[in-house]
Amino acid sequence: MPAAPTILERPQRWDAAFGPEMTNAEVERLLAMAPFRDMEADQFPKRTPLREILRHDARLLRFRKGEIIVRQGDYGTSAFLILNGAARVVLKPDLPPTLLGRRKPGKKGLWPTLAQLWNGVRPPESFSPEQLRQSAELGARLDEKDVRVFLQDLPCVLDRHRTVQMTAGDFFGEIAALSRMPRTSTIFADSDEAELLEIRWQGLRDLMKNDDALRAHINKIYRERALASYLRATPIFQRLDEAQLERVAEAVEFATFGDYDWSGDYKRLAQSGAVRPEKEPAVVAEGDYPNGMVLLRAGFARVSQKTRGGERTLNYLGAGQIFGLNEIAHNWRNPNVPVNFQYSLRAIGYTHLLVVPTRVMEEIVLPSLPRGELPPPVEATEPFDLAPSETAVRENVGAEVLEFITENRFFNGTAAMVIDLDRCTRCDDCVRACASTHDNNPRFLRHGPAVGRLMIANACMHCADPVCMIGCPTGAIHRESFAGQVVINPATCIGCKSCANNCPYDAIRMVEVRDERGELMVDPEAKPITKATKCDLCVENYGGPACQRACPHGALTRMNMNNLDALTRWLKK
Amino acid sequence: MKRFRRQFFPGLFALLIAAAATLVLHAHFRRTLPNEALLTGWILLAATLALAFYNARKRLPFLPLGNSETWLQVHIYLGFFTVLLFLIHLNFRLPHGWFEITLAWLFALVSGSGGVGLILSRVLPRRLATRGGEVIYEKIPALSHALKSEAENVAVGAEAKSPAIAEFYARRLARFFSTPQNTWLHLVESRHPLNALISGLDDLRRTGSDAERAMLEKLAALVRQKDGLDYHRSLQLTLKLWLFVHIPLTYGLLIFTALHIILVFGFSGGAR
Numbered sequence: 108m109p110a111a112p113t114i115l116e117r118p119q120r121w122d123a124a125f126g127p128e129m130t131n132a133e134v135e136r137l138l139a140m141a142p143f144r145d146m147e148a149d150q151f152p153k154r155t156p157l158r159e160i161l162r163h164d165a166r167l168l169r170f171r172k173g174e175i176i177v178r179q180g181d182y183g184t185s186a187f188l189i190l191n192g193a194a195r196v197v198l199k200p201d202l203p204p205t206l207l208g209r210r211k212p213g214k215k216g217l218w219p220t221l222a223q224l225w226n227g228v229r230p231p232e233s234f235s236p237e238q239l240r241q242s243a244e245l246g247a248r249l250d251e252k253d254v255r256v257f258l259q260d261l262p263c264v265l266d267r268h269r270t271v272q273m274t275a276g277d278f279f280g281e282i283a284a285l286s287r288m289p290r291t292s293t294i295f296a297d298s299d300e301a302e303l304l305e306i307r308w309q310g311l312r313d314l315m316k317n318d319d320a321l322r323a324h325i326n327k328i329y330r331e332r333a334l335a336s337y338l339r340a341t342p343i344f345q346r347l348d349e350a351q352l353e354r355v356a357e358a359v360e361f362a363t364f365g366d367y368d369w370s371g372d373y374k375r376l377a378q379s380g381a382v383r384p385e386k387e388p389a390v391v392a393e394g395d396y397p398n399g400m401v402l403l404r405a406g407f408a409r410v411s412q413k414t415r416g417g418e419r420t421l422n423y424l425g426a427g428q429i430f431g432l433n434e435i436a437h438n439w440r441n442p443n444v445p446v447n448f449q450y451s452l453r454a455i456g457y458t459h460l461l462v463v464p465t466r467v468m469e470e471i472v473l474p475s476l477p478r479g480e481l482p483p484p485v486e487a488t489e490p491f492d493l494a495p496s497e498t499a500v501r502e503n504v505g506a507e508v509l510e511f512i513t514e515n516r517f518f519n520g521t522a523a524m525v526i527d528l529d530r531c532t533r534c535d536d537c538v539r540a541c542a543s544t545h546d547n548n549p550r551f552l553r554h555g556p557a558v559g560r561l562m563i564a565n566a567c568m569h570c571a572d573p574v575c576m577i578g579c580p581t582g583a584i585h586r587e588s589f590a591g592q593v594v595i596n597p598a599t600c601i602g603c604k605s606c607a608n609n610c611p612y613d614a615i616r617m618v619e620v621r622d623e624r625g626e627l628m629v630d631p632e633a634k635p636i637t638k639a640t641k642c643d644l645c646v647e648n649y650g651g652p653a654c655q656r657a658c659p660h661g662a663l664t665r666m667n668m669n670n671l672d673a674l675t676r677w678l679k680k
Numbered sequence: 681m682k683r684f685r686r687q688f689f690p691g692l693f694a695l696l697i698a699a700a701a702t703l704v705l706h707a708h709f710r711r712t713l714p715n716e717a718l719l720t721g722w723i724l725l726a727a728t729l730a731l732a733f734y735n736a737r738k739r740l741p742f743l744p745l746g747n748s749e750t751w752l753q754v755h756i757y758l759g760f761f762t763v764l765l766f767l768i769h770l771n772f773r774l775p776h777g778w779f780e781i782t783l784a785w786l787f788a789l790v791s792g793s794g795g796v797g798l799i800l801s802r803v804l805p806r807r808l809a810t811r812g813g814e815v816i817y818e819k820i821p822a823l824s825h826a827l828k829s830e831a832e833n834v835a836v837g838a839e840a841k842s843p844a845i846a847e848f849y850a851r852r853l854a855r856f857f858s859t860p861q862n863t864w865l866h867l868v869e870s871r872h873p874l875n876a877l878i879s880g881l882d883d884l885r886r887t888g889s890d891a892e893r894a895m896l897e898k899l900a901a902l903v904r905q906k907d908g909l910d911y912h913r914s915l916q917l918t919l920k921l922w923l924f925v926h927i928p929l930t931y932g933l934l935i936f937t938a939l940h941i942i943l944v945f946g947f948s949g950g951a952r
Contacts, residue, residue, distance in 0.1 A: 220742060220743065223742045224740070528805065528808065528809035528814065529805055529806045529809050530805055531805055532800075532801045532804070532805050532919045533805070533808070533816075533817060533916050533919060533920075534919065534920070534923075536738060536748065539738075539741070540741030540742075543739075543740075543741050543742055544741055544742045553816065554814070554816050557814050559809075560809045562814065645742075648742055648744075649743075649744040650743075650744030650745075653741040653742060655747075656741065656746075656747050656748060657738070657741045657748050658747075658748060658749060659738075659748045659749060659751070659752040660749065660752070660801065660805075661747075661749040662805070
């Protein structure tokens with residue numbers, strides 16, 4: 108007799124409110140304030156009324172003067188509206204890393220490098236008090252339940268850095284929240300009792316969808332601040348002059364697909380074995396008329412093709428890659444034999460993309476390209492340049508490996524630890540090298556999911572979309588540089604586990620730290636002090652990752668999984 | 681094969697050129713050199729020390745001393761070349777006297793173990809990858825123990841009520857699950873022990889009840905898993921063990937080489 112199914116309440120969008128403490132009175136107060144009082148509540152659908160968006164997707168925060176609200180380089184999932192008081196944005200150059208709770212970038216000196224010869228005998232996970240001492244310029248306090256980091260010497264900061272004040276009614280953080288890009292500036296409270304409304308991404312998206320004024324406002328600043336410079340850096344637009352580029356920027360539409368909190372969902376789905384292409388939201392469906400070229404700005408998308416049993420993955424695209432150029436170029440050159448989209452494009456996790464309408468492509472972009480740079484006609488049917496590497500991928504990497512990389516979301520890794528099991532002698536020289544380089548503490552596990560001869564070891568992949576960085580209260584986990592390695596500053600890590608819980612690949616480990624005698628470090632309440640640890644790609648050492656350099660058989664490499672040509676070349680080496 | 685050709689042929693070609701050039705130079709200058717044995721001895725020592733320094737490089741991963749992969753390639757080809765240097769130093773004659781014979785044997789064993797290691801490191805990883813079920817060596821005992829507990833539970837646990845299976849377990853499987861098995865046979869890819877056990881389980885299945893068949897299927901799956909663990913243990917152990925021969929012998933060779941130099945200079949005033 109088959110077992111009875113487990114019955115669960117279907118999860119709903121607002122099961123977990125962003126700010127559970129939001130009261131009716133506070134919602135009423137917000138509805139009476141700009142910009143919400145100017146929004147037409149009846150324009151909102153019944154399922155997502157304005158009042159409920161504010162109740163469930165927003166929360167009120169209060170900051171004291173000098174407390175940091177957002178840091179430059181952090182990944183945020185929300186935008187902020189100043190309700191009362193003021194905040195101050197730091198203009199370029201930004202505050203130094205130590206003022207943002209980060210480690211000072213740079214390599215180890217000669218002496219610390221040589222000292223690793225004898226540091227290997229230290230107890231595991233041991234630190235000296237100096238290593239865990241925070242910068243004197245930075246303070247931290249527990250405010251209600253959130254940890255707030257503040258600038259100790261605010262007058263000095265104001266004296267040394269150019270800043271601009273923002274006051275009640277000003278919005279900030281919306282571009283980073285919508286496009287999942289790093290925050291571009293640091294902002295701190297400029298008055299005691301500064302009151303801010305933080306709106307999470309889902310709420311902001313719904314507000315934009317249903318309020319023309321907010322949408323127009325955000326679109327305007329998006330085009331002004333982010334779009335023009337981004338398009339200018341995209342190869343296909345590089346032959347356009349300023350006027351043409353402006354016309355393209357005006358016509359571009361942008362959209363987001365999927366879920367910002369994809370990592371949590373992915374962990375759950377992966378565990379239940381329910382990650383399937385058909386379940387992912389379609390950006391473009393195979394067979395649709397090609398009404399625009401898709402340009403991925405952030406996140407990832409899967410290129411797939413219908414088969415008898417479902418869909419098979421042909422490739423995945425990451426930020427900066429384009430989809431649909433072939434069909435649009437074909438139709439432009441062969442108007443009598445038009446073709447539709449040859450493949451489907453589905454958002455994986457979260458995807459933010461730009462769509463350049465076909466009309467604009469035909470009038471402005473395609474005529475600017477030399478004949479040799481236009482893709483060949485679609486009737487060739489060979490997948491040509493959905494991504495530059497696709498042909499090589501299909502011929503060399505193989506469908507099974509491609510599916511493996513996509514299903515496990517490994518394309519997120521910019522420095523994934525790839526092991527060729529055909530060459531790996533399991534000597535563990537890589538593990539020993541890692542331990543030697545990190546004071547006797549290996550920072551990865553030489554084991555992980557495998558397909559055929561390929562294994563992706565359990566090591567931090569330094570993701571293109573580093574969800575571990577979302578929600579770190581002190582900025583301890585950060586990128587070493589823009590789009591650089593993701594590192595943790597042990598001095599400012601408070602052991603809250605937010606990064607470890609967010610990491611979909613379980614690459615961050617919480618450890619109880621010890622002093623130099625090997626005794627556990629404890630807080631005044633005698634609870635062990637924990638810190639997050641992970642692979643830092645030997646960012647402080649000369650010569651690159653020790654694991655890769657230590658492999659005698661060239662069986663281990665750190666690889667950007669978005670470059671499948673490189674993977675192909677390496678496997679054939 | 682492509683990879684083998686790409687990696688192996690350029691190095692082999694360079695090695696053959698270097699060997700030919702060395703032999704020609706040696707033949708040409710051996711009569712005119714004032715102290716040929718001393719010169720070849722020092723060159724041989726330098727090559728041996730360069731080979732031995734690879735181990736030091738492995739212990740200094742935090743220093744920018746280049747990739748271990750490059751070091752290994754140099755180590756391999758220099759190792760082959762050093763054999764030629766050794767033969768030249770011996771003047772292509774057999775050594776005589778117990779000390780020289782010991783030294784020559786040490787050299788031969790170090791070189792031979794290196795060659796064996798090279799073959800093992802090229803052959804065994806591929807076999808492990810083909811077999812699948814990748815496992816970390818240090819975790820094998822714990823995993824084996826878990827399999828043993830599960831097998832005991834199936835065959836002789838409280839739920840099990842089959843004297844035939846209990847008897848078969850006690851006679852054939854208890855030892856199989858308790859200790860690593862068939863280390864040597866796995867090295868030669870023999871499936872005979874696994875097939876024999878599966879065949880024994882199949883015999884029981886033919887005469888067993890439905891409940892017994894279900895138990896036997898579980899046991900067969902556990903036997904295959906244990907055999908997989910033993911296979912990994914056998915091959916991974918071999919990949920580790922050859923270094924435990926190669927490296928201590930290298931230390932012995934270095935000690936005897938130092939003594940050889942002392943003896944040469946202490947008792948003969950330098951080689952003649």
